[in-house]
Amino acid sequence: MNDIILHHYPQSPVSEKVRVAFGLKNLAWRSVIIPRLPPKPDLMPLTGGFRRAPVMQIGADVYCDSQCILRALERRFPEPTFFPQGERGLTWSLSRWTDGALLDMAVRLVLGSTADSLSEDFARDRGRLYLGAEQTVQDLKGDLPHLIAQLRAAFSWLENSLQESGAYVLGPKPGLADALFYYLVWFLRVRWPEGAAFLSQFPALLTWEATLRDRGHGTVESLESGEALAIAQRSETQTPERGDPEDPQGLRCGEPVRVVPLGDGGDPVVHGRLQAFDTEEVALLVEDDRVGEVCVHFPRVGYRVCRNVK
Ligand SMILES: N[C@@H](CCC(=O)N[C@@H](CS)C(=O)NCC(=O)O)C(=O)O
Numbered sequence: 001m002n003d004i005i006l007h008h009y010p011q012s013p014v015s016e017k018v019r020v021a022f023g024l025k026n027l028a029w030r031s032v033i034i035p036r037l038p039p040k041p042d043l044m045p046l047t048g049g050f051r052r053a054p055v056m057q058i059g060a061d062v063y064c065d066s067q068c069i070l071r072a073l074e075r076r077f078p079e080p081t082f083f084p085q086g087e088r089g090l091t092w093s094l095s096r097w098t099d100g101a102l103l104d105m106a107v108r109l110v111l112g113s114t115a116d117s118l119s120e121d122f123a124r125d126r127g128r129l130y131l132g133a134e135q136t137v138q139d140l141k142g143d144l145p146h147l148i149a150q151l152r153a154a155f156s157w158l159e160n161s162l163q164e165s166g167a168y169v170l171g172p173k174p175g176l177a178d179a180l181f182y183y184l185v186w187f188l189r190v191r192w193p194e195g196a197a198f199l200s201q202f203p204a205l206l207t208w209e210a211t212l213r214d215r216g217h218g219t220v221e222s223l224e225s226g227e228a229l230a231i232a233q234r235s236e237t238q239t240p241e242r243g244d245p246e247d248p249q250g251l252r253c254g255e256p257v258r259v260v261p262l263g264d265g266g267d268p269v270v271h272g273r274l275q276a277f278d279t280e281e282v283a284l285l286v287e288d289d290r291v292g293e294v295c296v297h298f299p300r301v302g303y304r305v306c307r308n309v310k
Pocket residue numbers: 012013014015035036037038051052053054064065066067099129
C-alpha cells in the first residue's frame with residue numbers, strides 16, 4: 001500500500017525529471033502509463049480533475065505537479081538527499097526558472113520545429129496548454145532562431161557550471177539541481193530534430209548527461225491503472241490534518257476550497273476540503289465513486305487556493 005506509483009507516459013519531459021530523481025535516490029516504483037491526451041479516465045478519480053503528467057500516488061495520497069512530488073520524495077526518503085551541498089532554497093528557486101521560462105522555450109522550440117508532423121489533436125491540445133488561446137503551434141515557426149539563441153545562452157551557463165565543478169551542477173555530488181536541467185537536455189535531444197547537433201557544442205554537458213543517463217531511473221515495475229485505483233480505494237490518507245495560524249490567506253482545515261493552476265493553459269480547477277497546508281503545499285480531500293476519499297496534494301507556488309463561496 002506504500003508503494004510509489006507514478007502515473008506518466010514515456011515522452012513526457014516533466015515525468016523524465018521525476019524518473020531521474022527516482023534514480024538519484026535509488027528508489028523502487030511502479031509505473032502506470034497514462035494517455036498523452038485527455039480523456040484520462042483512470043487518472044481523474046485520483047486527482048479531482050488535474051490532467052497533467054506526472055502524478056505520484058502512494059496509497060490514497062496523490063501528489064500533483066513535479067514540485068510536490070519531489071518534495072514528498074525528499075520527506076519520505078531523505079537519504080541520499082536531493083541537496084548534498086545544503087542548497088535547498090537555492091535549488092527550489094532555480095526550479096522556478098528551469099520549469100518556467102526554460103521549459104516554456106524548449107516546448108515552443110519542439111512544437112514549432114515539428115509543427116507540420118504533429119497530429120491535429122495533439123497540436124490543438126498542446127497549443128492551448130502552452131501557448132494560450134491566441135496562438136497555434138504554426139505561429140512558432142518564425143520564432144525558432146530566437147528561441148535557439150535564448151536556449152544557447154542558458155545552456156552555456158550550465159556548461160560553465162559543469163566545467164567549474166568538474167562533476168555536477170552545484171558541486172561534486174548529484175542532486176535535484178541536476179534533474180532540473182537534465183530533463184530539458186533529454187527533451188531537446190529526443191524531441192527536437194536538431195537537438196543532438198545543438199547539444200554537441202557543450203562538451204562538459206555531454207559527459208554529465210551520459211553519467212546521469214547511466215544512473216537510470218531506479219527499479220521500475222509496471223502496474224495496470226485499474227490496480228492503482230483499487231490500491232487508492234483500499235487505502236486511507238496518511239496526511240494528518242495540519243493548519244498554519246500564520247497562513248496569509250487565513251485558511252482553515254475542513255473548509256471547502258478550489259485549487260486553480262496559474263497560467264492561461266485552461267487547466268481544470270480541483271475542488272475539495274482542506275486537509276493540510278503550509279508554506280509550500282496544500283492538500284485537499286476529494287471524493288470519487290471509484291476510489292472513495294483521496295488526499296490530493298499541490299504546491300502553493302504556481303497555484304491559487306480559493307475559498308468556495310456558496
Ligand atoms: N508544473 C507541472 C507541469 C507538468 C506538465 O506540463 N506536464 C506535461 C507533460 S511533460 C503535460 O501534462 N502535458 C499535458 C498532458 O500530458 O496532458 C509539473 O511540474 O508537474
